Amino acid sequence: MEKAINSVLISGAANGIGAACVEKFIEQGCRYIIALDRDEASLKAMQLRYADGDIIFIAIAADLTGQAYFSKLASALEPLTQLEALVLSHGVADENEINERDTFMRVMDVNVNSCQSIIAQCEAKLDKGSAVLFMSSILGKMGNHRNTAYCSSKHAQLGMMKGLAMDWARHGIRVNAILPCYVDTPLLRKELQKQADMVGSTLDQVMRKAKKRIPMRSYVQSSDVADSAYFLCSQQARMITAQSLIIDGGSSCGG
Template sequence: MTMTSLKGRHALVTGGGRGIGRAIAGCLVKAGATVTIVGRSPATLELAIVQGDAHAAAVADITDREAVQAAVQDAVARYGPVDLLIANAGAAASAPFMKTGPDMFRQMLDVNLLGVTNTAHAVLGSMTEKGFGRIVAVASTAGLKGYPYVSAYCAAKHAVVGFVRALALETARNGVTVNAVCPGFTDTDLVSESLARIMEKTDRTREEALAELVKHNPQGRLINPSEVAEAVLWLCSEGARSVTGQAIAVAGGEI
């Protein structure tokens, strides 16, 4: 982490107040970047700033394109154009397909896909003008394979990976790289909520529920958010300038 210097770079991290997003924001701060985080909870964002994992924050719903544009404009006014965009914010919903209606598909696409495209649209113009930019979408192994009972989530994350691959080709000659990192089950609040649902619906213990999740990972464990952050840090570095259009699994060999 300390070997990669991002001094002078302005990074914007959506969903940066907790979980993987906060780990990424803190990692980029330690590497010398100026970091703006975006989220919906002012208290969560402020705590990240107070604890040194970000420099500034903007409150916005990433599904609202105008709100995202306003948040980016505020960040640019404060620290200059965004050099590094980490489109991390997302959500997961689970249900058998026959109980998954259009509203759930729409919700998953709005949060997981449009949340990425809205933020990319807000920063890409200045990146192209500058001749430098890094866009990293935090997708999921659910964007590379299927899982039961999360068809809407899998569809949305597959869409994110497809978007990354397409945009990477459009920007390849402009000094902008576009990639995705695809974590497996990661030790975050989101996974804790999943464990609670499994326990409630199946009467399993927490240990049994956890074993059900980590069985997909050949290493037999949850991914640490810092491991995802390190992958993002590398993609933001000068050394990754020829890496674009990739979907990199951080999943202990699951993919």
Template sequence: MSIFSSDVFTGKHALITGATGGIGYETAKVLAAMGANVTITGRKEDVLNELKENIESEHPSAKVNVVVADLAEASDRERLVQAAEGKLGPIALLVNSAGIMGGGIIEELTQEELERVMHLNFTVPILLTQQVFETMKGNKEGAIVNVSSLSGIRGVVGGTAYVGSKFALNGFTQSFALEAIKHSVRVNAVCPGYVDTQMGRDAIRSKADKEGNSFEEQFKIESKKLPSGRITTALEVANTIAYLLSDAAENVVGEAVILSGGSVMR
């Protein structure tokens, strides 16, 4: 169910990174349904084209721009922003959804793996935001949502790299929010726990292997641990992102909104 209007983002250009993943995919659909023109990016061209067709079939008037890019590369980030603004105009909404899992317990963590996770989950969103913010700052308009994690709120065993990257992303969100709001640009984050996406299922499958359970058994175990009794859906995260991007959240600044089914409260 959606409480959103189809004209909330009419005329606004939204850039969604990680659009080939579950959260980014659903976010692009939700924002397009709310009237936004969307640039979707990721490394899997077939998935991006599928998403474009999906959106256009449901919303024939939607403008969807596909840009295949590897955001780990500076040249691709620059090309992405140029292609996005060249096709659909100034970017007013940015969703930093691209990210990876990774790491392990401290004895097994290599420098290469640590730097890879930190680069993609922390450094890359900052560097891309720097580019997009220039336009937002000039226009005195914009909203940014960083897709963080419950792992950016509390530590877990084996989480030094991933948890560290998400804590850092939340720190960036808060610090940059204080700078950006002076230019009428709002910055926030969402912090979901397990989400029923491929990445979320892979994390549960990895835990199942360690516990000697089947994936199905572990999924039920993780669901029952939550006060709500179920794992968050990608659409629920996308709806929260849409709210934070909208004027309905006009005075929400520097927040890290938790979606944990009640497992983490503060």
């Protein structure tokens, strides 16, 4: 039986894919979880849900674009000899026009710069066998209307992933990315609601239409992404690094 991952830090942990990753890692035997998110209420609810005698669940509510959380993160990392997995699952997907600089810079700050900050804070605790995982997007490979900021940020995450993978390969630290598409999360429903409002339709109608564009005729679930995230962080994937795994039901191949 494969040795369980004992420690993980997950950002964006309170909802959607991040929350599914927390559940998956705990289900697989992980017992030291550091959860980062700006949603303090959801983090507290999660902390209560996992209040088990053998689980150490450290919730850090913070704006990850700042530095105020650094001391709390340092304290959470201090007892660890090694941080075995780091899953970067936070982000924003604000739409923009290219002249909307404030939006562009905010998306880049949240989706790119904060990842660099978190990784830098964790670097000393990463060692042979550790894995870093970026939760990128299919828009790390493609473009989309009114998404120059988001597309740029997700392309940038893949560049950071590849560079780190080469820097740390000699240390036995692996770095990969997952590129999901059409994941049935509150974020997707929010974006599809905007489309529904624009055309005078309902969210349900727009979701049914969007599903028809997916060759497998099903939305990706957060749990699907979490399953792959755990695999890429585990020793079953010990020779996989600098790779981007697309999870989209075949959407990027056509339909």
